[in-house]
Amino acid sequence: MPEENSLLLKEIINRDRLAHIAQETAAISSGFDAARFKALAMENLDGLAIMQRIRRVATSLHLTLPGSYADNVDVLCALAPRINHSFASIALAEYVALYGQDHFDLSMKALRFLTRFGSAEFAVRPFLARDLERTLTVMEGWARDENEHVRRLASEGSRPRLPWSFQLKELVVDPQPVACILEALKSDPSLYVRKSVANHLNDITKNHPGWVLERLAQWPMDNPHTKWIARHALRTLIKKGDRGALAVIGAGGRTQVRIANFAIVPSGITLGERIALNASIISTSDQPQRLVVDYAIHYVKKSGMPSRKVFKLKEMDLTPADTRELSASQLIRDFTTRKHYAGHHRVELVVNGEVLAESGFELTI
Structure with a gap:
């Protein structure tokens, strides 16, 4: 993520938002210590990144809600619709991840509900890491849920390489x-869900391209939703x-x-x-x-060697006999993830995987 976007994102959990969460929680739980919550949640806030702030909200709720885990989950479920930003609501699912490991059934029920207000994709992963088979069994049911947020959680939460989270090593291997989750979602009517399924499969191609291609070969490409996912x-x-x-999308032949x-x-x-x-x-051709037309830039690295993107x-x-004009424009500037060097x-x-022409440019720093 570009650094400037990251800085904006962490401000979702700012002092005003924390005060809002405190006020709404106090309206639900009479024993909640709102003043202490704000003091705990706001301590050294400026130095915390977005996911650290999410966790800080969860730990501060844990220290200031008066009830048992089951009681507090009820409070969180009542609180979820009242929080005024969906990303901030991820903190409620984080509470379940941190404190609900020994309450599996209740925690799965809570995540299914909370994901409708702020995705539980990160929160379900500690359960997968602890008991993959048991958690995936629940998530297979989620893949058939009537709610698109729950169906997306089944796919997104079980991605082997979910950004901003740890890898699920068993699923990487x-x-x-x-397979059952992806199969259930292969023609989902929701674009929100289809994007997750496509990203999930793209994760898998990093280690098991043949597995993905074999599966897609069995899917109905006459279905536009399935075709979108495959592409x-x-x-x-x-x-x-x-x-x-390339063959899956009809571009496998030699150009x-x-x-x-x-x-x-x-x-x-x-x-x-x-x-x-x-x-x-x-x-x-007749x-x-x-x-499929792409272009590749061989960026000069610090060592002087090229890096192709x-x-x-x-x-x-x-x-046949057709001619098309191609054009593209690109700004050459430094990003957090890429630094440019002269040369x-x-x-x-x-075109369809073949390099058919070459040119270049000289960059001066």
Whole structure:
């Protein structure tokens, strides 16, 4: 995540929000110590990142709610609809993750409810780590729930490589235990759910591309929801030019095209300026072709060696003798995740996984 977005995100849990949570909790629980909650939750707040603030809310609730775990879960469920930001509500599910490990059935019921107000994707993972089989059995039921937030939790919570959370090592090694969940959601009507399923499958392609391709080969690609999931699930493999992945989306054949006038302009820039990519793609086939067109920049690293990154450009159906104009624009500037270095940056035009043209630009820092 870019640093500036991270700074904005952590302000979701600011002093005003904490005061709001204290006020709403006090309205539900007469024994709640609102003043102590605010003091605990706001201590050294400025130095805490967003997920640290989420956990701070949960631990502060634990120290200031008067009841047993079961009683406090009732308070949290009553509190969830009253919190005025869905991301802040994640703290309620975090409470369940921290203090509900010995109350499995009650905790699963609570997470199913709380995820409707603030996703429980992070909170369910300690339960998966502790007892994978038992937790996945519950989540298989969630995958068939009438509520899209609960169905999404079944997929998102069990992702092997969920961002901002720890990896589920057992599922990294073997994804088969989640097959029933993914199968149940393969044509989900909710885009919110489909995005999660696609991301889940994309996670799996990092270690088990064959497993994903074999499964997708059995799914009904005449269903537009399933086809959407497959296309987005295979994005990493498609960028790598994987023939099996390209075949799933109808672009597995060798291309019969000619590239003309491929150029990067300007040919020299300084950091913070923009480059433009231009080319013409011309069919040399007597048959229609499905094409996935990407471009790759070979960034110069500190060592002077290149580091290749592929960017999406366009997908198209090219008819015989057809010509299409291609263009793209990209700002070359530093990010938290990428620092640029001076030198020649090679740029490739990639069609269905094949490099068909090369150009480049010189970067001055």
